[in-house]
Amino acid sequence: MKMMLTTLLLAEFCLVGRCEISVARGLFETKDIFVAAQDKIREYRIPALVTTGKGTLIAVCDARVEKPGDAINNIDLAMKRSFDNGRTWEPLKILVDFPGQQAAADPCMLVDRTTGTVWIAYDHVLDKLLPSSLRKRERREIALHLIYSRDDGRTWSQATDITRSVTRPGWEAVMAAPGSGIHTHAGRLIFPAYTRQPHQDYSHLLSSDDHGKTWQISAPAAPMVNECQVAELKDGSLMLNMRSYRSKGCRAVATTNDGGKTWSKIIDDTQLTEPKCQASLIRYTDVRDGFSRNRLLFVNPANRSRRVNMTVRLSYDEGKTWPISKVIHPGPSAYSCLAVLKDGTIGLLYENGRISAYEKLTFARFNLEWLTDGRDRIIKRK
DSSP: OOOEEEEEEOOOEEEETTEEEEOOEEEEEEEEEEETTGGGOSEEEEEEEEEOTTOOEEEEEEEEOSSSSSSSSOEEEEEEEESSTTSSOOOOEEEEOOSTTOEEEEEEEEEOTTTOOEEEEEEEEEEEEOSSOSSGGGOEEEEEEEEEESSTTSSOOOOEEOHHHHOOTTOOEEEEOSEEOEEOTTSOEEEEEEEEOSSOEEEEEEEESSTTSSOEEOOOOOBSEEEEEEEEOTTSOEEEEEEEOSSSSEEEEEEESSTTSSOOOOEEEEEEEOSSOOOEEEEEEOGGGTBSSOEEEEEEEOOSSSSEEEEEEEESSTTSOOOEEEEEEEEEEEEEEEEEOTTSOEEEEEEEOSSOTTSEEEEEEEOHHHHTTTSOOOEEEO
16 A cells, blocks of 8 residues: 655654764655455454564554454454555465354564564453353453564464453453553563453553463453553553543553552543553653653543543653644544664554544654754754
């Protein structure tokens, strides 16, 4: 599909003293990656996106084969890869395909920076209901699976079911929070996750300290929240940014400085308006890695009542304020996933369309200069 490109000035790089300074201005381009009805898939949803240590861009999503809609449904886990920062993509590859109306859904990805392993956590939704749940819509029987690749997504392991090892008595399900996870400076692998309990959902962290051999689940961050994203802050603490059912029309935020054993009081971040939807949060730059400033990026459909107005925001103070924002897509839009590309530009895979938010998954690539109208640039000290 033809690339739509808006470029004010082509990217250049120069070396000034001991600082590498990007003088690129205004790069913004988009390309439709997963489009409904292509490759005999009725609907694509739930994007996950990572850049590997070698620079390969891996995009994964739900492939809803026969009909649109959530599980119970015939949903496969689908993947495409790019080796040129999203300009071109490999053909569709199905990673997980269960028989009948079982689903491999809601993927979350992370990259182990030490080993290079790419991990995917996803929900295996069976084609039967739990008889005991108090909430009718949430009666689906769900298991939590992991797969991994050690060759940049070319081949993948068999699935491992970790449900029993991370589930507590009385919980109905443990699920991955779709999007991306992190590898902390201390070496911990962390997936954002949530649990379904009889009366409401709770956000958690799913972590490993041995490169994925074993996994543990944290204490709950808060009730009445579920799909979440996690970022490591400059002091090593962790921030969960959560889809909220607290009737505030915005995201909820909580932090932990002990790996999720205890949590701060939940805060309703009214800066981040939202109509109850998934969102994306990533660390863009960290002074601990040699950059001159700390930067976080956040993306969601910025509207209190409708899934429209996909907007990217930038924070310089670890998520306390979000002074910079730009609209990616003003029309129908929903789930999203951010990633930092190998050249330092920013990638975003997001649901959008003209009439419905679920017509396609589009990849956008942009830089800091476009986001800030040239007021900010990347400086990394050697």
